[in-house]
Amino acid sequence: MKGLHGKYVDYLQVDPSNTYINKYGPPQEELPEDFLDFPESPKKSSPDSSSETTPTSDVQDFSSWEPLDTDPSIHMNIVYESEAETDLPTNGVLSSMTFNHQFDVIITENERKLLAEEEFFKDSNMKIDRSSDLESAKQNGNLSQQDTANFGGKSIIQRQQINIEDGEEGNSMRTSPNCEEQENQPDSMKTLSKQKPKKVRKSRQAPLKDLHDSEVEEEIDTIDVATRIINELKIHRIPQKTFAERILCRSQGTLSDLLRKPKPWHMLKSGQETFRRMHKWLQQPITARLSILDMSPEEAAEAQGLLPPTPVPSGARKRRMNSDESEPTAKVGRFVFTAHQKQTLQAVYKSTPRPTREMHQKLAVHLEISIETVENFFMNARRRDRHRQATTQVATINETNTHQKEAEEAEILSEYESDDDLTE
DNA sequence: TCAAAGTCAATACG
DNA sequence: CGTATTGACTTTGA
Numbered sequence: 358m359k360g361l362h363g364k365y366v367d368y369l370q371v372d373p374s375n376t377y378i379n380k381y382g383p384p385q386e387e388l389p390e391d392f393l394d395f396p397e398s399p400k401k402s403s404p405d406s407s408s409e410t411t412p413t414s415d416v417q418d419f420s421s422w423e424p425l426d427t428d429p430s431i432h433m434n435i436v437y438e439s440e441a442e443t444d445l446p447t448n449g450v451l452s453s454m455t456f457n458h459q460f461d462v463i464i465t466e467n468e469r470k471l472l473a474e475e476e477f478f479k480d481s482n483m484k485i486d487r488s489s490d491l492e493s494a495k496q497n498g499n500l501s502q503q504d505t506a507n508f509g510g511k512s513i514i515q516r517q518q519i520n521i522e523d524g525e526e527g528n529s530m531r532t533s534p535n536c537e538e539q540e541n542q543p544d545s546m547k548t549l550s551k552q553k554p555k556k557v558r559k560s561r562q563a564p565l566k567d568l569h570d571s572e573v574e575e576e577i578d579t580i581d582v583a584t585r586i587i588n589e590l591k592i593h594r595i596p597q598k599t600f601a602e603r604i605l606c607r608s609q610g611t612l613s614d615l616l617r618k619p620k621p622w623h624m625l626k627s628g629q630e631t632f633r634r635m636h637k638w639l640q641q642p643i644t645a646r647l648s649i650l651d652m653s654p655e656e657a658a659e660a661q662g663l664l665p666p667t668p669v670p671s672g673a674r675k676r677r678m679n680s681d682e683s684e685p686t687a688k689v690g691r692f693v694f695t696a697h698q699k700q701t702l703q704a705v706y707k708s709t710p711r712p713t714r715e716m717h718q719k720l721a722v723h724l725e726i727s728i729e730t731v732e733n734f735f736m737n738a739r740r741r742d743r744h745r746q747a748t749t750q751v752a753t754i755n756e757t758n759t760h761q762k763e764a765e766e767a768e769i770l771s772e773y774e775s776d777d778d779l780t781e
Numbered sequence: 782t783c784a785a786a787g788t789c790a791a792t793a794c795g
Numbered sequence: 796c797g798t799a800t801t802g803a804c805t806t807t808g809a
């Protein structure tokens with residue numbers, strides 16, 4: 358019963374009585390037609406399992422599944438991703454939870470013992486039960502959540518990994534977009550593969566266009582992606598710098614900004630590419646995600662795929678420097694406005710966001726700074742003002758609603774770090 | 782040539 | 796050290 362050890366399991370089911378486990382994966386794009394259907398339980402399983410699953414004649418026994426307790430390496434550290442209609446935060450970490458939602462599961466070996474907890478997947482109603490692990494999680498008592506919506510007892514867990522104690526191969530890395538890649542077709546029809554119509558979208562206050570499941574334009578919920586990336590980086594202790602450079606081919610500062618202030622997808626231009634990469638990375642099996650991070654930027658770049666022509670036009674900056682860069686003597690640090698200069702400029706900006714060239718000149722003289730600097734100030738001010746406005750509207754409602762929960766999640770997340778082994 | 786969008790990357794912060 | 800901020804550079808589109 359250790360056939361799956363060391364391999365990816367993209368989907369997983371656990372029977373209502375929490376005794377058997379059904380794994381499916383890895384690479385297959387699609388699940389078997391009946392994957393979501395529990396076999397007709399022949400035994401007197403759980404009481405409330407009086408489901409309405411089509412009472413087909415196909416009687417199967419859960420014994421065909423792998424007994425849950427025979428896999429000692431299992432432990433689930435569930436990072437869930439709420440798709441919608443839930444009061445739960447958009448995502449977070451839970452110690453246990455019954456299904457009805459889709460989860461992003463991460464399993465670490467040294468956490469396996471925690472799974473032994475009989476509480477795991479106890480009921481068939483979605484419920485958060487943190488009694489089994491996370492000494493810390495216990496501190497938080499407000500994560501309980503009820504969600505009666507269920508799929509007739511069906512459950513799915515996505516992207517989970519099962520660690521093994523013996524042979525496993527760290528190959529399995531999948532292609533994914535990375536640096537050197539640049540495809541910006543208004544309608545990325547590049548790969549018409551019908552990937553899992555995993556539209557990462559949630560019910561936000563933002564007006565969402567109702568696209569069909571067609572593989573039209575993959576709309577990405579940037580806020581959701583950003584949140585998830587933040588969690589991933591935190592859980593696996595991946596520095597922004599590492600992720601930014603190896604996966605996104607961007608600088609740490611840029612990543613930080615994108616993560617904290619993600620602009621709505623529809624407001625992005627070429628910047629969509631960066632979010633696409635983050636999204637793509639999130640869709641890969643955990644081992645692949647982590648393995649890529651272990652490589653050098655170059656390796657990662659190639660490993661992940663194509664290195665087409667025009668790399669994102671930012672790779673090689675030509676910083677202004679003397680024609681001869683051999684003498685770093687006159688090291689001019691970055692310019693920084695003095696309090697007075699900044700205050701003056703901000704005051705002017707308030708009343709006049711778009712000063713005329715003459716005004717720019719006057720300000721430059723008055724503040725004793727170059728006109729370019731003045732122009733840059735207004736340009737940056739306008740852009741960041743717009744940006745702020747665009748991100749605030751969406752974030753606000755959401756935050757006020759889940760502020761507390763998120764704060765608690767953060768605590769739980771931090772606790773998980775204590776025994777995460779997948780980091781180097 | 783100008784403005785906007787996307788970033789870089791120095792450096793301010795904690 | 797890792798993350799957030801931010802003045803300025805680069806690329807795009809008009």
